[in-house]
Amino acid sequence: MKHIKTIVFKSLVKDGNIGCGECQASCQSACKTSCTVGNQICKRDEKINVKTNKQSLTI
């Protein structure tokens, strides 16, 4: 496309075993007076994902 570059495609549409509940509860991380869940990592992905300094993003 000439005018639009898709950076992330349908990230909320995930297949597979969703809702397994194995990921960290958000308030057990750094936030105790706010609520942020989108920066948590899926526990299933965490197992296969090598931790890097950079955030994952498909371009």
Next chain:
Amino acid sequence: MVHAFSYSHNAQEYFFLWDIESGSLHNVDLAAFLCAKKRYNISLSNSEIETYLQLNPDVTLEVNNELGALEEAGALNATKTIATFRKKTQHVKALCLHICHDCNMRCGYCFADGGAYNCGIAHMSRDVGFAAVDFLIQNSGNRRNLEIDFFGGEPLLNFDTVKAIVAYAKSLAIKHNKQFSFTLTTNCIRLDKSTAEYLNREMSNVVLSIDGRRKVHDAVRRAVCENGTYDDVVKNALFFKQIRGSLNYYVRGTFTAKNLDFSNDVIKLHDLGFDAVSVEPVVLDSSHPLSIKTDSIDLINHQYEILSEYYLKARASGENFTFFHFILDLVHGPCIDKRLTGCGAGTEYLAVSPDGKLYPCHQFVGKTDFCMGNVFDLGLNEDLRTTFSSITVLNKEHCAECPAKYHCGGGCLANSLNLTGSLTGQYKIGCSLAKKRFEIALASAFLENSEGG
């Protein structure tokens, strides 16, 4: 729904379209940005209207064809895929243990009444702690990864009990096929060498409370005797950071109406040597002198912009610096279930008071109307559990068109209750800041990957 926003970086304006329902992010040129705003009925400023009207009709046609193609692909203006939702299970997976309702500090913004939560000073006994572990195992169903957070007050004032509970939980893990993760939040006053070494060994994450610059920290985070605590806190926290290596920790600060230039506090913490930082806005009733007021939102948003530029620069130079609210993994993030239900308070996440009472989360402890049971009993107040499990992003009216709704999960229920009187009320200041942080997180993720190679 489509959210259009721009981000200024190195004197260049970047334009983005975030498709709220599909979670698609598009970097667009100005023509596409304006055409999208027009197409999706997003208000344009006067100058944007002028520019839009000057666009070549061929360009407008090209852009609209591209927008249409993305709509066809379900990556723009996508319809809501989930209309109703309720948590599938009622299993508990995380407990916040109020190991000590006492504190050796008297912070000006404390939501916990100086650590006692309006319930009087109390230390959790080993019996209560062990019963909490048993309760967690028995109520966790087939969930393997369980979490125990040690909170207070100041948990290191009852440290022997922390150690006993950790040992007890670990002794049961294999038998019950559970994996425990322990976390602890401390003000660092008692974080001596042996304590630091223990926490480094046993805790998957440790949260160290420091507010940033000395004058900011000492103005609010004072000892019981009213002396400042900065020197002891920083010295102890730096020792912990030194031995922590690459394992998880966070320095967590709070900013208030007295330090609305809080980007300087984050930068100070980084300068001190801390590379995992979270500094959050204080949440207090508007009558409190430290509370964040609505008319400060623009100023705070500008601070987030300053901070994001610092963040990008630091990371581009190879530093492993993270700011909690700018972290965003768009590929490996949580599933939609998690995003719809938020923190899990009152369902999968509960807090335990020193006497063993169960509450929806640490901020509800002491609110007797919200007591959900006791760790010595198996049963939980099912009416309350139903109330909490039925609250999702989908049934909060104010979330309906919010671009950050699947990122914040609908917001903090305790904040809603404390500031609006309703579990589903909107804490508007918190929402405004969350939206800004989310836009920055999206833009930063793009810029970091596109510029850094």
